[in-house]
Amino acid sequence: MTTEVRVPTLGESVTEATVATWFKKAGDTVEADEMLCELETDKVTVEVPSPAAGTLAEIVAQEGETVGVDALLATLSEGDSGSDSAPKKAEKKEEKKTEPAPAKSGGDSDGSGGGGNIDVMVPTLGESVSEATVSTWFKKVGDNVSQDEMLCELETDKVSVEVPSPAAGTLTEILANEGDTVQANGKLAVLSGAADGAVEPAERPDSNAIPAQGDEPATANGGQYTAPLPGRDIEDAPSAKKAMAEKGLSSDQVQGSGRDGRVMKEDVAKAAAAATSAAPATSSAPAQAPRAPVSAEDASREERVKMTRLRQTIARRLKDSQNTAAMLTTYNEVDMTEVMALRNQYKDEFQKKHGVKLGFMSFFTKACCHALKEVPEVNAEIDGTDIVYKNFVHMGIATGTPTGLVVPVIRDADALGFADIEKAIAEKGARARDGKLSMAEMQGGTFTISNGGVYGSLMSSPILNPPQSGILGMHKIQQRPMVVNGEIKARPMMYLALSYDHRIVDGKGAVTFLVRVKDALEDPRRLLMDL
Incomplete structure (x- = not known):
């Protein structure tokens, strides 16, 4: 019986991969779940296990070839491996489903x-x-x-x-x-x-299941991988090279687990983690200083609760952001009179037609998308010694939940209208508060908006969400005396804060971005005329 080996799901927005390495050759006997080959995408390294025990009959996609999702990689002849499990797996081939039982x-x-x-x-x-x-x-x-x-x-x-x-x-x-x-x-x-x-x-046909993106690769054993031969030049995985450049590591500092000692992306992560844990003080620890002594009376009235994994990750990522980026914040203020008047004029009609309330976040999202086109470095990120400019806007909207802050992402926000933005914000905000967001919904953001004003914050300096280079902080709308056409009037004012990575964004670009956001909000007609 012949079994096809196909390209597994590569993840959201990833449609193709490159065949990096074949661990087996035609004619080799393989066991179920034994690693056959490795694929490289622009985001992850994906190992492809054998869906069944048998003999590798034909390799269809050779090393270096580009393949699409579900493309045919190879064929297996089942039942030729001598394994007792092979006939059983063949019998259950008919039972294979998209979601394993x-x-x-x-x-x-x-x-x-x-x-x-x-x-x-x-x-x-x-x-x-x-x-x-x-x-x-x-x-x-x-x-x-x-x-x-x-x-x-x-x-x-x-x-x-x-x-x-x-x-x-x-x-x-x-x-x-x-x-x-x-x-x-x-x-x-x-x-x-x-x-x-x-x-x-x-039964769940585990041997036939194809792992989705993000599955942990099986550990190489049984002599599949060997140490590199002396003097042999081993080509490391492209994703590993990128990771080493980001973390400042060289190949001789990383123990490779791939074929012939090839360094993989996960090997770099392990080496970096080991180096961090060996340091006197690690940036990943939520707290650095020892706890001050407390009296027995005070201790009896304390409650000690272990930090959740989400809170630990928030603490680590925020500290990593401070340690990595050259973070700086610039401020401005915006007169919200025109936005509030426009919203009050159309909010009922807007909700009746689109089934969602017209809030301020859609105005700020549109204003930021408008400004990011003029100052593209705020929508870029650093990758080693390269600057990656994003010709799209995946807008992160920071959302407070009972368990901590999460940042769902509205993809291609620059191509959406007010109604679609409001619907996306409402839907993802509700899912975030219910703890229903998937990781895919929180990945890939290029810029973030954080609204501390909903909690009453008058001014703050938001921390970057790596690897992004900019984050806009919104704040409380407060009536303040302003000079308008030579007269003092009470106006609804909001302080704006833009934190940015000074390694990639200069002061001029940061100030220009914030002024463009201010201009678009104080005269929303500019958004319609692309001014």
Whole structure:
């Protein structure tokens, strides 16, 4: 039986990859899940495992070739590896689905819907996320559950992930309790039988599943990878070269795990982490100084709570931002009279037609997109010794949630109208507060807007959201006396703050950007006429 090896999902907005390395050659015997080849995209390195045990019959896409999503990479002849599992995998080929069914920990199924245990596994957590913390169990041992009913919630350093039941049954064992740290693809619990006579699902054909972008690559073992031969020139992965340039590391400082000792992107991350942990003081620690001594009386009235992963990540990223960027803030103020008048005039008609309220954020988003076209360095980022200019605007909107600050991204905001922007802000804001945002929805931003005014902030200096080079801080609208045409009048004024990376944005560009935002808001007609 012939099995096709195809390009897996590469991630949002990624449509093609380059075949970097084949670990096997035609005629080689392979086991299920053994790594066949490695693909390089402009964002990540993706390893492609064998979907079944067998013999690599033909390599269709050679090293160096560009392939699209779901393109044919190679073909396997199943059942030729001598593995006992090969015939079983062939039998279950018919059962393969887009979303794999749950794995069983024991018992054979004859399709009658009875018997057997079903494992509840940690779902895919996303790119660069290898572990999570079990925050809440919604069910307890002995409870009957329906398929897709929520069993528990996991917390990563980026998002909260709800774990649904893979099938109907009874929760017989919880293996990871609240507070436990679990690895990607680890086992959380075990379901038994099928409750209420529900049909038990088929086994999950793990050997046929293609990992989505962000799955942790399998560890090379069994002699697949060997140390580089003395004097041999090994070409490192392109993504690893980029990562080494960013972190100031050389190849001899990184232990490669790829074929023949090839340095991979994850190897660079490990080396950088090791160097950081070896330093006397690390920038990743939320707190540096030792805690001051407290009296026994005061200690008895304190409450100690472990920081959530999200809060730890926020602390680390903010400190990293301060340590990496040459951050500077420039200020201005904007008279909100015209925007408020325009909003009051059309808000009812706007909501009636578009089904969403007209707020201030769409005005600021449009004004920033307008200004970013004139000052493109504020919408750029530094990559090693290169400046990457973005000819689009993926606008990050900082949103406060009960668990901390998150930044959902509105993609191609520069191409959206007021109604679409307001709808996107409302939808993503609600999902953020409910902890339902995916990591894809928080990645790829090119510029960020933060509105501290909703909490009453009069002025602040926002911190950059790396690798972005600019962030606009909005603040409270306050009536202040202003001189207008020689007369003192009370006007609704807002302070604006632009924090920027001075390595890439000069003072002139930063001030020009902020003035263009101010001009567009004080006379919104400029946005219509592209002035």
